[in-house]
Amino acid sequence: xxxxxxxxxxxxxxxxxxxxxxxxxxxxxxxxxxxxxxxxxxxxxxxxxxxxxxxxxxxxxxxxxxxxxxxxxxxxxxxxxxxxxxxxxxxxxxxxxxxxxxxxxxxxxxxxxxxxxxxxxxxxxxxxxxxxxxxxxxxxxxxxxxxxxxxxxxxxxxxxxxxxxxxxxxxxxxxxxxxxxxxxxxxxxxxxxxxxxxxxxxxxxxxxxxxxxxxxxxxxxxxxxxxxxxxxxxxxxxxxxxxxxxxxxxxxxxxxxxxxxxxxxxxxxxxxxxxxxxxxxxxxxxxxxx
Numbered sequence: 001x002x003x004x005x006x007x008x009x010x011x012x013x014x015x016x017x018x019x020x021x022x023x024x025x026x027x028x029x030x031x032x033x034x035x036x037x038x039x040x041x042x043x044x045x046x047x048x049x050x051x052x053x054x055x056x057x058x059x060x061x062x063x064x065x066x067x068x069x070x071x072x073x074x075x076x077x078x079x080x081x082x083x084x085x086x087x088x089x090x091x092x093x094x095x096x097x098x099x100x101x102x103x104x105x106x107x108x109x110x111x112x113x114x115x116x117x118x119x120x121x122x123x124x125x126x127x128x129x130x131x132x133x134x135x136x137x138x139x140x141x142x143x144x145x146x147x148x149x150x151x152x153x154x155x156x157x158x159x160x161x162x163x164x165x166x167x168x169x170x171x172x173x174x175x176x177x178x179x180x181x182x183x184x185x186x187x188x189x190x191x192x193x194x195x196x197x198x199x200x201x202x203x204x205x206x207x208x209x210x211x212x213x214x215x216x217x218x219x220x221x222x223x224x225x226x227x228x229x230x231x232x233x234x235x236x237x238x239x240x241x242x243x244x245x246x247x248x249x250x251x252x253x254x255x256x257x258x259x260x261x262x263x264x265x266x267x268x269x270x271x272x273x274x275x276x277x278x279x280x281x282x283x284x285x286x287x288x289x290x
Contacts (some may be wrong), residue, residue: 011040015053015062017071017082022047025072025096048072052081059085069093074101075150129174132280136171139166139178145191148178150282153193153273155179156245157203158238159229160213162257162265169262172270174280184241198276200248201269202254205240211235211256 016025022045035043046058055078058120063070069086071093075080079098086093105111131153138144139151141164148154152175153260157163163179180189205213214230228234246254253272257265273279 013065013067014041014043014057015069016043016045017047017049017058017073018047019049019070019075019078020047022072025070027069028096031150036051040059049078052078054087059089059091062086062091063089066203067090069181071095076254078250095182095232102149105287125174128280129172132170132174132176135176136167136178139176141178142189144178145180145189148191149195150176151199152176152278153178153269154195154200155203156182156188156192156200156242156252158182158184158210158242160210160217161203161205162262163175163203165262166257167267169266174267182238182242182245184238188245197249197251198278200249201272202242202252203265204242204256205266206227206256206258207232207236207239238271246290 016022016029018025019134026043026045029043034037046054049055049058059066059069059082069082071079071082073082073095074097076098079095083093083095087089137152147173147200153162153170155167155177157179158217159181163181167177168177180192182188209234211230214235218230255265255268270279
């Protein structure tokens with residue numbers, strides 16, 4: 001079936017033909033029409049055109065009133081068939097994509113993939129990544145405990161275990177991440193236990209490294225005296241508190257971030273989640289495999 005989108009008829013008629021959504025061709029044509037004011041034009045868009053039979057049906061319709069054909073089709077065979085059918089019916093047609101593909105192929109020295117609909121897929125992946133980043137920012141550091149069931153990953157850890165940087169790094173790859181601080185003397189929010197426990201991971205770190213990280217942070221902030229924040233005993237107590245919670249919840253894998261680059265910890269988490277088949281469908285990792 002040919003999907004058709006038509007505006008109310010008036011004046012000249014331009015038919016948009018695409019093997020994808022046709023949005024690119026429609027926007028380009030409408031942008032060009034701004035230079036031709038004083039003409040009433042209406043558009044009909046034929047989407048997902050993938051066969052010569054579909055093209056022939058569109059050309060038969062266009063031939064009735066000598067409509068203009070504007071098309072974005074990846075397949076060289078279908079482009080050639082469309083132009084041949086248009087010439088046979090004395091129809092004017094504009095190929096928006098073919099010359100560009102040819103020029104790019106000449107420049108890069110190899111042929112394009114010739115896969116229809118890729119732009120739509122890329123745009124869809126882009127907006128899903130934006131949504132993942134927005135979700136992650138909203139759910140940073142436990143500030144929002146609603147809609148945790150929509151997260152792809154929940155990260156738990158005490159202060160300065162790289163929860164936020166790791167969450168943001170993963171969100172840029174399409175992961176919706178919520179990170180929740182573990183605070184000595186306070187229970188883990190009950191909402192955490194109401195979601196799929198396979199989505200939860202913990203972060204830990206060696207006490208000496210954590211104390212050093214906290215001291216350096218205090219120095220950068222100009223606060224040489226930070227109370228118990230960087231005190232070794234306090235640091236040990238916080239880590240032991242978190243480890244005790246992890247021992248009680250053995251379904252939560254725990255990653256030690258001591259001396260590790262952000263990318264290394266992220267790769268370990270992604271590997272684990274992939275083994276559990278919990279990887280988001282449109283992460284950058286999956287896109288590069290396709």
